[in-house]
C-alpha cells in the first residue's frame with residue numbers, strides 16, 4: 001500500500017471506471033474521467049503530505065502496478081463521524097485475497113499508528129464478496145443503518161460492521 005503517483009492515472013481510470021466497481025460504492029463516479037482520476041490522485045497525495053495518511057493505493061508487490069484503493073475515511077453512509085473502512089479492487093485482480101490482505105493491513109495501521117478506537121464499514125446488502133472480506137478481517141455484523149443516499153441498487157438500508165481496538 002502506498003500513495004498514488006501520476007503514472008497510476010491510466011490504470012486508475014481503466015479499473016475504477018468499471019461499473020462492476022462503482023455499482024457497489026457510493027463514492028466512485030461513473031463514468032470515471034481522467035479529471036476524476038487526477039483529482040483523486042491529488043487528494044491522496046495531499047492526504048499523505050499530512051504525515052498521517054488514511055487513504056492508500058493498493059499495488060502489486062512484484063510490479064508496483066496499481067490494482068485498487070483502500071482507506072479509513074470512507075463514507076459512513078448515515079452521517080456518523082466514525083472512521084469507516086472502504087476499498088475497491090480492479091476486477092482482473094479479484095479472487096486472490098488481495099482485498100482481505102489490504103483491509104487487514106489498514107485496520108492494523110488504523111489501530112497501531114492512528115490510534116483509532118473503532119473502525120466501521122457498511123456494504124450494499126447484496127455485496128457478498130465485501131461482507132466476506134469484512135468478516136475475515138475480524139469485523140462483526142452489529143446491525144443495520146439507514147442510508148442518507150440509497151445505494152445504486154436502490155437499497156435504503158445497509159448492514160453495519162465494526163471492529164474495536166480492544167475487543168471486550
Ligand SMILES: CC(C)(COP(=O)(O)OP(=O)(O)OC[C@H]1O[C@@H](n2cnc3c(N)ncnc32)[C@H](O)[C@@H]1OP(=O)(O)O)[C@@H](O)C(=O)NCCC(=O)NCCS
Nearest residue numbers: 021024087088089094095096097099100123128129130132
Ligand atoms: C469486494 C472486493 C474488494 C473483493 O475483492 P477480492 O479480491 O475478490 O476479495 P478476496 O479475494 O479478499 O475475498 C473475497 C471473498 O468473497 C468471495 N466471493 C467473491 N464473489 C462472491 C460472491 N458473488 N458471492 C459470495 N462470495 C463471493 C470469494 O470467494 C472470497 O471468499 P474466501 O475468503 O472464502 O476465499 C471486490 O469484489 C471489489 O472491488 N468489488 C467492488 C467494490 C466494492 O464492493 N467495494 C467494497 C464496498 S463495501
